[in-house]
C-alpha cells in the first residue's frame with residue numbers, strides 16, 4: 708500500500724492506495740499534530756510500503772512525521788516547491804516559498820488540462836494560474852469560508868454553511884444574522900473566484916480550464932458561473948505526478964481525475980467582465 712498524506716494547517720488528510728491495482732482502499736482526515744498514532748490516527752504502517760507527503764504545517768510537524776514514518780517505512784517522499792517541475796515554471800520570486808499544496812495542485816492541473824486555474828477551497832482559498840506552455844503566474848490567497856466566519860464575532864461561528872444548500876439560497880439576502888453571515892461569506896468567496904478567473908484570463912488573453920479542490924469545493928462549485936471541474940484528489944494528483952509509483956501513475960494517470968469541461972470562449976469571459984464593471 709502507498710500512504711499519501713496531505714498535511715494542512717488544521718486538517719491532515721490521508722489515503723491508502725493499492726500499489727498493484729492503483730485503487731484507493733481507504734481515506735480519512737484527522738487534526739494536524741506533531742505526534743501520530745499509526746493504527747488509530749493514520750493507518751497501520753505494517754501494510755505501507757511507501758509514503759508521499761505534502762505538508763504546509765509547521766516545520767516541527769513535518770520533521771516528526773518523517774522521523775516516525777522513516778522508522779517503519781523506508782520509502783518516504785516529501786514534496787517541495789521547486790523553480791521548475793513537470794514542465795511548469797514556478798512564478799514565485801522565491802519558488803520554495805510557494806505553499807507546496809498549491810504547487811502540487813498547479814502541477815496536477817497542468818498535467819490534466821494543460822494551462823489551468825487551480826482553486827483550493829480549504830482553510831484558505833488559494834487561486835493559482837498556469838498558462839498553456841507551463842508558466843505559473845503566481846496567485847491569490849484569501850481566507851476560507853470557515854476562517855471568514857470565525858473572524859466575525861457575531862455568535863454564528865458554530866453554524867456552518869450547509870454543504871448541500873442550493874447556490875440561489877446562499878446568494879439571497881440573509882434575514883437572520885446567521886444567514887446574513889453565511890450568505891455574505893459565500894458571496895465573497897464565489898465572486899472573488901469568478902472575478903479573479905475572468906481578470907487573469909482577460910489579462911493573459913486565454914480562456915483557461917478551471918479546477919476546484921478542498922473541503923468547500925462542492926458548495927463553492929454550485930455558485931460559479933463558468934464551466935469547471937471538482938477534483939477532490941488534486942493535491943494527491945500532484946504527489947502521483949511527482950513521485951509515480953504504480954504502473955498507472957507511470958503512464959501519467961492520476962486517481963479520480965475528472966473530465967474537464969472546455970472553458971467558455973475568451974469573448975464571453977470578457978463580455979461578462981465588461982458587464983460587471985458597468986454595474
Ligand SMILES: Nc1ncnc2c1ncn2[C@@H]1O[C@H](COP(=O)(O)OP(=O)(O)OP(=O)(O)O)[C@@H](O)[C@H]1O
Pocket residue numbers: 714715716717718719739763828829830831851852853854920921922923
Ligand atoms: N471536519 C471538518 N473540519 C473542519 N473543516 C471542515 C470539515 N469538513 C469540512 N470542512 C470545511 O472544509 C474547509 C477546510 O477544507 P480543507 O479540509 O480542504 O482544509 P485545508 O485547506 O486542507 O486545511 P488546512 O488548513 O488544514 O490545509 C473548511 O472551511 C470547512 O468549511
Ligand SMILES: CC(C)(CO)[C@@H](O)C(=O)NCCC(=O)O
Pocket residue numbers: 715716763804805806807808809829831833848
Ligand atoms: C496558503 C496555504 C495556507 C494554503 O494551504 C499554504 O499554501 C501555505 O502555507 N502557503 C505558503 C504561503 C504561500 O503560498 O505564499
Ligand SMILES: [K+]
Pocket residue numbers: 715808827829830921
Ligand atoms: K489545503
